[in-house]
Amino acid sequence: IYIIVFGVGYIIIMFSLGIIPLLYGSHVSVVKNVPFVLMFALSIFYLFGSVQSSKKMRKTLMRASLDSFHNDCRSQLLCIYTLSNTGISVESRTQSSILHWDEVYHLTECPSCFTIEKSPSRKYIIPRRCFANDQQLRDFRSIVSSNLPASKWSLTGIPLGISKPDRKSADSIDDAVPLPDLKDCIYSFTFEISEKEAAALHFALYRSDSIFKKSMVYLALIFPPLIWLFADSPLSLAVILAAEIVIILQVFFLFKKVTRKASLADKTFWLEETASFFPDRIVIETRSEHIEYFWNTLSSVKITRAGLLVFLYAGCAMLFPASAINRMPNKQAFLAFVKSRELAARKNDPQNLMRQR
Secondary structure, three states: OHHHHHHHHHHHHHHHHHHHHHHOOOOOOHHHHHHHHHHHHHHHHHHHHHHHHHHOHHHHHHHHHHHHHHHOHHHHOOOEEEEOOOEEEEEOOOEEEEEEHHHOOEEEEOOOEEEEEEEOOEEEEEEHHHOOOHHHHHHHHHHHHHHOOHHHEEOOOOOOOOOOOOOOOOOOHHHOOOOOOHHHOOEEEEEOOOHHHHHHHHHHHHHOOHHHHHHHHHHHHHHHHHHHHOOOOHHHHHHHHHHHHHHHHHHHHHHHHHHHHHHHHOOOOOOOEEEEEOOOEEEEEOOOEEEEEEHHHOOEEEEOOOEEEEEEEOOEEEEEEHHHHHOOOOHHHHHHHHHHOOOHHHOOOOOHHHHHO
16 A cells, blocks of 8 residues: 555656656756656566555565475474373474463465465464365364463354375374483573564564565655655655655554564463573574574574564564573674584585484
């Protein structure tokens, strides 16, 4: 919506101040009208592309989801889900956790799968085909509806259809990665993320996104011509710049509102965590979760003022607040250690270490 409003407003401004004087023989300098014409054409193209992109949003989201799946090694491991009166336990080669019923944000039944959301942006997916028969599927729905309030689930009662459960193999949970020896732990710290730190870390994460970078490039290209074109009319320049700044701030506050809502909805986000750093992996532990991330399955590492971002893949990262890192007596050595790790981006086979294990 903001892109469309901005695009329409920008086209009107360019047409009024640049194209009309050029068409009707105004005394406005032709040299100054040429950039107006070019920027007008660019605005038309940009707005048309934005409208077209909304029509292709479903396809784009599906492609992004597939990219995330292929880049996240954990999502390709066999997972075992166990439902009980306590919650939903999840176990794989590198993860052992339980999502208590009061920590479930929403559970949705789709034609091909069930999604179990910890927040609007964090979820587990259970393929429908993994149920052995219709009775097991009905039992699953019964347990969910008995332990979650009706406002937290959307069950449609779609018949099972094809049943094709995954089977355990040599690479499944029975061949779990051995727990690391605690003596091999090089660095470790315990932390809790406050609401202020969460906002700063999410904004740091957003700044690393390609959409944010492209937006900054676009603004960098737009502002200098505007200043040059309206140098003789400070009032017009001030109005246009003020309008653009308002739109930028609106987008920023919208992003802040969305990330804050996602963080507050995730009741596991605010728990005390212990992060242990080993030569080959990072181990995260909370009161109900044990997850291991191997260095050579991680995408990249970014050190920001808000804290440390360790990316599983583009747009998804482990967040470590600056306050926890600053308390470390050997902070610089720790950061040097993190930057020295062999990451997936530097290797041809991101699952090499898992196969070796």
